[in-house]
Amino acid sequence: MATSIFERNNVKVLGKGEQTLIFSHGFGSDQTAWRHQVAAFAPKYRIVLFDHVGAGKSDFNAYSPHRYSSLYSYAEDLLDLCAELKLTKSTLIGHSVGCMIGLLAALVESNRFSKLIFLSASPRYLNDREYVGGFGRTDLDSLYAAMSSNYYSWASGFAPLVMGNSDRPELAQEFARTLTEIRPDIAQAVARVIFESDHRQDLPRLQVPTLILQPSHDPAVPEEVGQYMADKIKHNKFIPIAAEGHLPHLSAPEVVTKAIASWLGE
Template identity: 75%
Template sequence: MATSIMQRNNVQMLGDGSQTIIFAHGFGSDQTAWRHQVAAFAPNFRIGLFDHVGGGKSDFSAYSPRRYSSLYSYAEDLLDLCAELKLTKSILVGHSVSGMVSLLAALVEPDCFSQLIFLDASPRYLNDDGYVGGFEQSDLDTLYAAMSTNYYAWASGFAPIAMATQDKPELAAEFANTLAAIRPDIAQAVAKVIFQSDHRDDLPRLNVPTVILQASDDIAVPPEVGQYMADKIPQGKLMNIAARGHLPHISAPDVVTSAIAQCIAA
C-alpha cells in the first residue's frame, strides 16, 4: 500500500521542521510549479509535494474517468497521502482546483490541517443568479470543443492567457508544456469535472482557518469569487495579492511566497 500511494501521486517529502506544508497544484500543472516556494520554505518546514492522478509524474494507469468523475476522489487521494505519512495539522496551500480538493478533504478529516491557503481557487466557475463565477455555459462548451478539436493547439493558446505575463513568454511556454504532458482524453475529462463543479454549499461547513489569496486579471477566477468565499467560510479571510494571472506562484513567486509566509505567521 505504501509504495502504491507514493508512486500513484509521485509523492516527495523535503526539508526539515516540525511543521509540514503540503503544496497542491492546479489543473494542467504539477508539483514543479511550487519550486520557488519550496526553495523558500524547505529550510524551516517539512514540505509535502505530489501530483494529482493524471498530471505530472503520477501513475497514469491509476486514472479512470469513473473514479475521477468528481473532486471527491482527489480529496480521498489527499487524505490517503496524509494517512500514509501520518501528517496531522499540516498547512495546505492549494492552487486552483486544489483549493476545493483540500476543502473536501478537510470536511472529512479536519485534524489533518491546521490552515488552508487557497491560491486563485473557486467553488463554482459558472455564473448563477446572484453569483459571478466568470463563465457562461456557452463559454465552457466552446473551451471543451477547442480542447477536443486540437488539444495541443488549445494548450499553447490557453497558456499565455492563463499566465498573463506577456513580458515573460517562457512562463507561458512552461505552462503549455505541463498542459501538453497530460493525455488529451484525461485533460478534457478533468477540465469538465472542474468547470462543471459546484461546491458553494460546502464553504460554510469548513471549520479550518482559511486564507484566500486572490490575484488580479485571472481568466478563471474573477475577484468576486475570492470575496464570496471569504464571506461564506466561517474562518475565511481574503488577501488580495499584487500579482496577475491564474498562476502567480510561477509568475510572481516572491509575492506569493511572502503572502504564504504572512498567513503562516498570523
C-alpha cells in the first residue's frame, strides 16, 4: 500500500485562521526548527508543517537517490501536499534550500502561493566568476570528504560553524542532533544535490511577491547572495536582519518573526 503524503512528509496542520502559512525547513533541520514562529502565528493563521523526505520524521523508505537527484522532486512533494490540502494563495516561509524548493513549486503552480518568504536563501552556493556564492570547489570537496569519512564527527563540527552564536552552545547542539537523525547516506547525497544546484536562471521567472530576509552574519550565505536575489526577482522586498548564523529563526526568533509579521500585514 502506498504511503500517504501525510505519512511520507510527517505533515501537521495547526491553527484555524483563514490564511495558511506553509513552513519549509532547510538541510539538516526539520519542522521543529519553526517552533518559535509557529507559537507566534498559530493563533491567527492556519499552519502547515512538514519534513522533506529524508529529514526529521519523514518516511525514510520514500527516499531514493534517483528520485531526489534534484530539487525539482522536493518541489513536486510540496505541490502534492498543497493539492492534498486544497491550498491556494498560501504564504510559503522557507529556510535555506527550503526557499528554492518553494520557488520551483511556485514556478509550476503559482496559484498555490500569494507570497513567498525566503530566509537565508541561496540559488547557488558555489562561487562562479563574478558571482559570490560563499564556497569554492575545494571547500565543497573537503566537506563531502569529511561527511564520507565520519558523518557523526563531521556533524558535530559542522553544526557550531553554521549556527554561530558560540555563547549559546545549546543552539549548535540542537542542530547537530537533527543532522545526526538523518541517515548518513541520505545526508551525503542531499548535500551534494544542494551544493551543486544552480537556480540563478529561475529567479527572474518568479512572479509571486517575495520577501528576502538576509542575516547580517550568515556563514553559509554571504550578504552578496541576498542582494543578488533581490536584483533578479521582479517583485521582492529585501530586508537585512540583525542576526548571526545560518538558522536565524532559532538564534534570533523575535527578529525573524517580527519581519515576517510585518510582511504578512502589508
